[in-house]
Amino acid sequence: MLETHQQSGENRALLVADSIGYKIRGKTILTDVSLQVQKKEIITLIGPNGAGKTSLIRILLGLSHASSGKVERKQNLRIGYVPQRIQVPDVMPLRVCDFLNVAGKYDIAQCQQILDEVNCGSLLYSPMQGISGGEMQRVLLARALLKKPELLVLDEPASGMDVIGQQALYETIRNIRDKHDCGILMVSHDLHLVMAATDRVICLNTHICCTGHPDDVSEHPEYLKLFGDAIDGLALYSHHHDHEHDIHGNIVASEHCNSCEHNEHKESQDKS
Amino acid sequence: MMALLNDSFIIYALAAGIALALVVGPLGSVVVWRRMAYFGDTLAHAALLGVALAIAAEQLPIVGVGVIGVSIAVLLFWLEKQRDLSTDTLLGILSHSALALGLIVFSVIQAQGFNINLMSYLFGDLLAVNQSDLILMYGSVFIILLVFSQILSPLISISVNEELARVDGVAVEKIRFIFMILLAMVIAVALKVVGILLITALLIIPAATARLFSKSPKQMVLLSVFIAIVAVFLGLYSSLSWDFPTGPAIVVSASFLFFVSRIFVR
Numbered sequence: 001m002l003e004t005h006q007q008s009g010e011n012r013a014l015l016v017a018d019s020i021g022y023k024i025r026g027k028t029i030l031t032d033v034s035l036q037v038q039k040k041e042i043i044t045l046i047g048p049n050g051a052g053k054t055s056l057i058r059i060l061l062g063l064s065h066a067s068s069g070k071v072e073r074k075q076n077l078r079i080g081y082v083p084q085r086i087q088v089p090d091v092m093p094l095r096v097c098d099f100l101n102v103a104g105k106y107d108i109a110q111c112q113q114i115l116d117e118v119n120c121g122s123l124l125y126s127p128m129q130g131i132s133g134g135e136m137q138r139v140l141l142a143r144a145l146l147k148k149p150e151l152l153v154l155d156e157p158a159s160g161m162d163v164i165g166q167q168a169l170y171e172t173i174r175n176i177r178d179k180h181d182c183g184i185l186m187v188s189h190d191l192h193l194v195m196a197a198t199d200r201v202i203c204l205n206t207h208i209c210c211t212g213h214p215d216d217v218s219e220h221p222e223y224l225k226l227f228g229d230a231i232d233g234l235a236l237y238s239h240h241h242d243h244e245h246d247i248h249g250n251i252v253a254s255e256h257c258n259s260c261e262h263n264e265h266k267e268s269q270d271k272s
Numbered sequence: 273m274m275a276l277l278n279d280s281f282i283i284y285a286l287a288a289g290i291a292l293a294l295v296v297g298p299l300g301s302v303v304v305w306r307r308m309a310y311f312g313d314t315l316a317h318a319a320l321l322g323v324a325l326a327i328a329a330e331q332l333p334i335v336g337v338g339v340i341g342v343s344i345a346v347l348l349f350w351l352e353k354q355r356d357l358s359t360d361t362l363l364g365i366l367s368h369s370a371l372a373l374g375l376i377v378f379s380v381i382q383a384q385g386f387n388i389n390l391m392s393y394l395f396g397d398l399l400a401v402n403q404s405d406l407i408l409m410y411g412s413v414f415i416i417l418l419v420f421s422q423i424l425s426p427l428i429s430i431s432v433n434e435e436l437a438r439v440d441g442v443a444v445e446k447i448r449f450i451f452m453i454l455l456a457m458v459i460a461v462a463l464k465v466v467g468i469l470l471i472t473a474l475l476i477i478p479a480a481t482a483r484l485f486s487k488s489p490k491q492m493v494l495l496s497v498f499i500a501i502v503a504v505f506l507g508l509y510s511s512l513s514w515d516f517p518t519g520p521a522i523v524v525s526a527s528f529l530f531f532v533s534r535i536f537v538r
Contacts, residue, residue, distance in 0.1 A: 061439050081439040088432055092305045093486040102429045103440040
């Protein structure tokens with residue numbers, strides 16, 4: 001008992017990746033990437049497009065094989081995976097409750113309860129083909145949670161959502177960690193939104209540029225170098241002194257320029 | 273119809289048709305979900321080669337079909353792993369090579385004095401089904417359905433999304449391979465009933481018809497069995513009434529049900 005208490009790092013990790021390298025057709029996607037996911041830890045992976053985020057996630061999940069290095073998972077690790085989105089073939093009759101039951105046997109009450117938890121309780125009998133992108137993310141999340149995962153892996157869970165939807169989703173994710181006691185690894189572009197819900201940020205661009213607490217990373221020179229062009233290209237935001245908004249600007253420039261919150265900033269600026 | 277049932281060959285034909293309906297519904301549903309129609313066609317075309325080889329080796333045709341079907345599945349599996357050609361291209365190659373090879377072997381063994389009727393294999397010969405055929409068919413149907421019921425859940429899982437299935441711990445390759453073998457067995461069962469050229473139709477049409485009425489995957493599986501059985505009844509009845517060839521009559525009945533339901537439902 002005492003011993004297990006003392007072991008803080010290595011042995012309690014859910015997942016350890018050791019100097020992962022990955023090449024496709026001679027092109028280097030990842031070099032020397034090492035990371036650990038601890039129990040109940042929320043890690044956010046950020047990086048520009050083509051940085052290898054999705055490749056890394058796929059390797060950690062065992063969907064792709066690393067060209068070098070190795071991945072060690074805790075024995076019988078239950079992983080819940082939430083992909084960016086999935087396309088259920090139209091030719092397959094599949095309601096949300098059927099989809100939730102694909103990976104195991106859960107009764108209707110369990111399905112309803114988990115859907116309520118991710119705020120889409122009304123979808124139980126909806127056909128999978130008829131739900132919106134945001135609803136799809138929540139249903140995928142519900143499905144992953146039904147497995148009682150020890151590690152939840154989310155690939156850009158908020159892609160295609162408006163800011164309100166994103167905030168609500170991250171709120172849900174934060175609650176999940178507390179309620180389900182699972183480690184969470186997610187890919188995100190929205191550092192400003194995940195800040196509060198993240199213990200550690202890993203900034204990836206083929207290799208790991210920098211890693212640490214979100215506050216530290218946002219000031220890290222490597223991080224600023226990586227997203228520096230975005231800042232120049234969107235000088236609009238550069239006058240914001242507030243820390244959080246600084247990051248907001250950075251990230252927003254790369255992906256989400258049309259969300260309502262940003263337009264507000266723009267308007268207030270135009271007036272000034 | 274009741275008067276017709278007094279003839280044993282008709283009862284045999286009906287029994288054989290129902291045997292086929294029991295397996296084309298479930299397997300056909302998965303074929304439709306996974307867009308494997310062309311694969312079914314390939315297996316069917318290759319079956320001709322299997323029949324020809326079996327006759328040459330003085331074995332039961334069903335054995336030849338099974339062996340060739342599994343070989344095609346293995347070959348496709350191997351070719352797909354190389355990833356530089358798409359599956360439909362590979363199937364196009366396999367399908368027509370096997371058919372051409374089958375026709376050559378057929379003509380060779382015909383020249384050697386074997387008296388076999390190519391047409392009966394191409395379009396089936398349901399009314400010639402005998403008791404030992406039936407025993408073989410129902411044995412196969414039993415095995416197919418037994419295995420299918422064991423792998424239905426993972427099959428649904430990989431049909432929805434292969435990557436999610438993989439993360440959930442489904443052995444995707446293994447399940448796919450088992451399904452291919454089951455499909456080869458269905459082709460063997462179908463040989464006498466609708467023949468090689470029409471089997472894909474019977475896999476797809478009842479399942480496609482069932483789609484319209486189904487809300488869940490399992491509903492679609494059960495409903496397509498029912499629709500296939502109705503098609504067998506209609507086909508056999510029209511065949512006996514108007515002297516239509518039986519296999520094509522069953523397929524036409526199935527498509528009749530398909531179009532009628534498309535037009536009148538919703």
